[in-house]
Amino acid sequence: MPVDIESRSSALDPDGMPVEELVVNVGPSHPSTHGVGRVVVHLDGDVVVRADPVIGYLHRGIEKMAENRTYLQVVPLTDRLDYVGSMYANWAYCRAVERLAGIRVPERAEYLRVIVCELQRIASHMMGLGAAAADTGAFTFFVYAFDQRERVVELFEELCGARLTYNYVRPGGVSYDAPEGWTDAVLGFVASLRASLPEMDKLFFGNTITRSRTKGIGVLSAEDAVAWGASGPVARASGVNWDLRKHDPYSVYPRMDFDIVVGENGDSYDRGRCRLFECYESCRILEQAIAQMGGGPVKAEGLARLIAPPPGDAYDHIESARGSLGVYLVSDGSVRPYRMHVRSPAFCNLALLGRLAVGHTLSDLVVIMGSLDPVFGEIDR
């Protein structure tokens, strides 16, 4: 449980000894900051009094770069946003372009998008859980999680040739149809993942050390989650039933039968476990999508290479592994976006770190940061 800072400062000072606040700089190059995040931590003893995240070390100005590229040339830039979940930014951007230019996407392409994004969710959650586990010393779980992630990455490599930055979802469809036997390989992966998830759950979340390190650490109330704009597993772990796949359904998700994983306590344990259980739901969606997917084209017919949407603006969003990922596009009628803005879920979730860490120890801050699953490519843009 977090320490009450006010009472502690006076309790620490029984003999009238001056208690100095210690400022510790964590990052930007530090293994537990999941990239190039930096946190300036003010400590009283080993208890965090104040934590200031400092971001921007990975700021490449992607929103500015997009203003100087054609609509198609922006897609590879979106790969570099959330680099452990490139498919999401691809898709969110393409949805905004399609909305702006009135492009209709063939049904098979929509199914392929759902399949790659659910696979991506598994890969991203495995990466997030594995990295958070490694922070607490659970290296065995890290290897188990990375094994599963590697299998997804191999499936993507077979699909589009890339392992990290896919450039797969394009305005009007996807770049390639699935190769022969690919959907069977996906089903094989789903079966093997389903078989190993209970073991992984027991290995990590059943572990006494994990439980004592994560339970009651960094508790986020449901009211705070909504007020501070948290989304994805971070909000759902606090009991906020909010998932765009259900509450603002897009693509072919209305045809899928799946549940939303909601936690109770909003602590680091629930946030992590929500991610693990979402992998089960992704498995269900994958099986249904592959069963429902029919034949047909995977790209919109007769789409010009230079898209020039009518003047106006459009916003569209999808549920990424980190939460509501939105892209706001403004067109002035030319072949380049006048303005592109990415509403990044990781950015809004990380804004909570300073609030969640107060009263916990420095080592708990690392756990809380891992449970927020930040990806700095998307935060800094």
Add this chain to the structure above:
Amino acid sequence: MSALLERIAEHNPRLYPLFSLEFGDAVVGVERDELLATMTELKDAGFDRLGMVTAVDRGEAFVVVYRLQSRSLSAAIFVKTLVARSDASIPSVFGIWPAADWQEREVYDLFGIVFEGHPDLRRILLPEEFVGHPLRRDYDDERLIRRPDYI
């Protein structure tokens, strides 16, 4: 919800007709002086989530864009406000939705729009000593790579 939009229209006769319903979400234009009152009203009407804050440089003025979401109403709404380039400031909505904290800092950082009443308005993505606001269309820097004019 339509009664709510009508009330907003009454208070903002100049801006309201500027924007209409587009792409499924309701869009309302609000005068800068009316912003806080309108936002409070929208929050009370059930828009409990501030999804996005951003800005667009339109030359003479900036358009500050807010996207609000409501779980109870199952609706989303865009609020747009014009801010003159010569007087680039707007009231902060931090007091209504704390989610505005970092997002307003980002708009301040990249556009130079001052959010009055924001508790901690500092640059967020760029270093403190950075000069200029790069997402303004007239931003220039000798280090920028020029776009070749092949299309």
